[in-house]
Amino acid sequence: MRFASLGSGSEGNALVVEAASGHTTTRVLLDCGFSAKELERRLARLQYGIDALDAIVITHEHSDHIGSALTLARKWSLPLYMSWGTAKAVGADNADIDLHVLWGDETVSIGDLEVRPYTVPHDAREPLQFVFSDGARRLGVLTDVGTSTPHITAMLTGCDALVLECNHDTRMLATSRYPQSLKARIGGNHGHLSNDAAAQILSALDRTRLTHVVAAHLSQQNNSPELAQAALAHVLGSATEEVMVATQELGFDWLGCGAG
Structure with missing residues (x-):
């Protein structure tokens, strides 16, 4: 199993996850x-x-997450998976598409991939985050979440690779030119993770299998790659440059999920 980002941030997000089995x-x-x-x-x-x-x-x-999904699903006859709340919010429930409704903690199989959605606190109708598996390796993804929960920790512990939101530096957000209402939304329990909050989540996980950690969804105004990397590297006991960053323009290239 491998994964690559096409871009990560407030201007657009997309992650490709790939698994192979035999000739498929x-x-x-x-x-x-x-x-x-x-x-x-x-x-x-x-x-x-x-x-x-x-x-x-x-x-x-x-x-920055739904973008052209309905258009592509319709034009290319692609199955589209989302929660019922998300489907209602974007009109997918009445669209001429192949809609598959996801429920938190109910694993679905898409070809060679097992996809397990899990619920998170965020200011959306019914947001989900995901753990992907090919049966041997697990990729955890957590972005667009305001605070950690025991359920999040349980879902992400023991993963082989992790894409983890490091949206903002707390001090940079506090002193930014954003209006107070926006600062409160971003920093609130249904907003986005700070570097420190992401590090706390990482520290709570079983990291014995973890081979890749990628900092994602960085704010271009209220964070820097160096600050995000430093926060996660401190937990990992690694060099700062060993923590990868998903950028808005380039995302990141293919990474293998686990060793071998």
Whole structure:
């Protein structure tokens, strides 16, 4: 199993997760927060087209995650997976698409991938985050969440790779030019994770299998890659540069999930 980001941040998010078994390969897009044209351009960096995707999975209805998902699902006859609350929020329940409704903690199989959604606190209708598995390795994804919960810890512990939101530095957010209401939303329990909060989540996990940690969904105004890397590296006891960062423009290239 391997994974790559097409971009991560407030201007658009998309993550490709791929698993192979024998002569078959399954390729799933987690979130589709770009226009169809831009998504095609970014997929081309991985030498793929939209026709290489087997399904699109959506975390929640915010525009930097839903983007062109309905358009692509309709045009390319792609199965679209999301919670019922998200489907209602974006009108997918009445759209001419192949809609699959997800429920928290109910694993679904998409080809060679097992996809387990789990519920998180965020300011959306029915947001989900995900753990992907090929039966041997586990990739945990956690972005767009305001605070940790015991359930989040239970879902992410023991993963082989982790994509973890480091949205903002608390001090930078507090002194930014954002209006107070926006600061409160971002920093609240249904907003986004600070670097320190992400580090606390990481520290609570069983990390014995963990080979890759990627800091994701960084604010371009209220964070820096160096601060996010330092917070996670401190927990890992690693060099700062060993923590990868998913950037808005480039995301990150393929990473294998686990050793071997």
